[in-house]
Amino acid sequence: MADSHVKMAQTTPQEVIVAVVAGLLAPLLAIVLIVQLVLGFQKEHKPDTSGEAAQQATLSRIKPFAQLAALDASAPKVEKSGQEVYDTACTACHAAGALGAPKFDNKGDWGPRIGKGYDTLIKHAIEGFNQMPARGGNGDLSDVEIARAVAYMANSGGASFKAPEAEAAAPAAAAPAAASSSKPDPAKGKAVFATNCAVCHATGVAGAPKVGDKAAWSARISQGFETLHNHALNGIRGMPAKGGNPNLPDADLVNAVGYLFTEAGGKL
Numbered sequence: 001m002a003d004s005h006v007k008m009a010q011t012t013p014q015e016v017i018v019a020v021v022a023g024l025l026a027p028l029l030a031i032v033l034i035v036q037l038v039l040g041f042q043k044e045h046k047p048d049t050s051g052e053a054a055q056q057a058t059l060s061r062i063k064p065f066a067q068l069a070a071l072d073a074s075a076p077k078v079e080k081s082g083q084e085v086y087d088t089a090c091t092a093c094h095a096a097g098a099l100g101a102p103k104f105d106n107k108g109d110w111g112p113r114i115g116k117g118y119d120t121l122i123k124h125a126i127e128g129f130n131q132m133p134a135r136g137g138n139g140d141l142s143d144v145e146i147a148r149a150v151a152y153m154a155n156s157g158g159a160s161f162k163a164p165e166a167e168a169a170a171p172a173a174a175a176p177a178a179a180s181s182s183k184p185d186p187a188k189g190k191a192v193f194a195t196n197c198a199v200c201h202a203t204g205v206a207g208a209p210k211v212g213d214k215a216a217w218s219a220r221i222s223q224g225f226e227t228l229h230n231h232a233l234n235g236i237r238g239m240p241a242k243g244g245n246p247n248l249p250d251a252d253l254v255n256a257v258g259y260l261f262t263e264a265g266g267k268l
Contacts, residue, residue, distance in 0.1 A: 082152030082163050084234075085145050089136035091237045094153060099131045102157065110157025118161045121150045182251055184225070184258025184268055192256040196243040201260065206238045209264070217264030225268060229257045 086094070086104070093101040102109035113121060125146050128134035135141045136149070144164045151163035193201070193211065200208040209216035220228060232253055235241035242248045243256075258268060 079142060080145050080148070082145075082148030082150075085136075085141060085149035086152050087234075087236050088241070089138045089141065090149055090153065093132070095237055101132065102153075104153055105156040107158045110154055110159065114154055114157065114159045118150070118154070118159075121154060122147050125150050182254055184254045184261070186255065186259040186262045186268075188252075189255030189257070189259030192248075192252045193259050196245050196248060196252075197256055197260070200239070200243075208239065211260055212263045214265050217260075217266070221261065221264055221266040225257065225261055225266065228261060229254060232257050 080088070091104070093099055094104050097103040097106070097109065102113055122143075124132070126135060126143060135146060141149075148163040151159070151161040154161055198211075200206060201211050204210040204213075204216075209220060231239070232243070233241065233250070242253055262268060
C-alpha cells in the first residue's frame with residue numbers, strides 16, 4: 001500500500017507543463033477579451049471636430065438664445081442685396097468651406113455647381129441641400145433675397161448669373177452713416193466691450209481680431225472708424241449685428257467700436 005501511495009504522488013514533466021498551461025490559460029483569455037473590448041471602444045470613438053467646425057460650434061453656443069425686435073407691421077420690407085444676405089446668413093459656412101460648403105471666390109469649388117444652372121442652385125438654397133439648411137437657416141429671407149445671395153456667391157466663383165434687381169438697397173445703406181454721428185468715448189466703450197464684445201474679441205474666436213492686436217487690426221483701421229461702426233451695426237462675416245445684442249443702444253456701440261479702434265492704434 002505504501003508503494004501505491006508513492007506511485008500516485010509522482011508526476012511526469014509532461015503533466016507539470018499541462019498543469020502550468022492550464023493555469024495560465026484563463027488569465028490569458030481574460031486579457032485577450034479586455035484588449036478586444038478596448039479596441040472596440042476606440043473603433044467606435046469619433047475623432048475630434050475640425051478647427052472650422054469647432055469655430056462654428058463656438059459661435060452657435062455664444063449666439064443669443066433669443067432676440068426681440070419691435071417691427072412696424074405696416075412698414076414695407078426692404079429686401080437685402082446678395083452681399084448683405086451673404087454677410088448675415090451664408091458667410092459662416094461659405095467663407096471657410098465648413099461642412100463641405102463651396103468657399104466664396106473659389107472657382108474649383110463652384111465650377112461643378114455652376115454647371116447645374118442658376119435655377120437649380122436657387123432651389124437647393126431655398127429648400128436645403130445635403131448639410132445646408134433651407135434658406136441658410138434664416139426663414140425670414142425671401143426667395144428674391146436667396147436668389148441674390150446665390151448669384152453673389154456663384155459669380156465670385158466664375159458664374160455670370162443676373163440677380164434680381166435690388167430695389168431700395170441704396171437708401172438702406174445710407175442709414176448707418178447718420179447713426180454714428182455721436183463722438184465715440186473709448187473710456188465708456190471699455191465697459192460696453194466687456195459685456196458685449198469680449199467673448200470673441202478677447203480670445204480671437206472665429207477669426208475675430210483680438211483687442212489691442214495691432215497686426216490683426218491694421219487692415220481694419222485703414223478702412224476708417226465709420227466703416228468699422230457700420231460692420232458692427234449690421235454684422236459682417238461671422239460677427240452678428242451689434243455683437244448679438246439687438247437692444248444695444250447705438251451710442252454704446254459707437255463707444256465700444258471707439259475703444260477697440262483706439263486700443264489698436266487708431267486715431268479718432
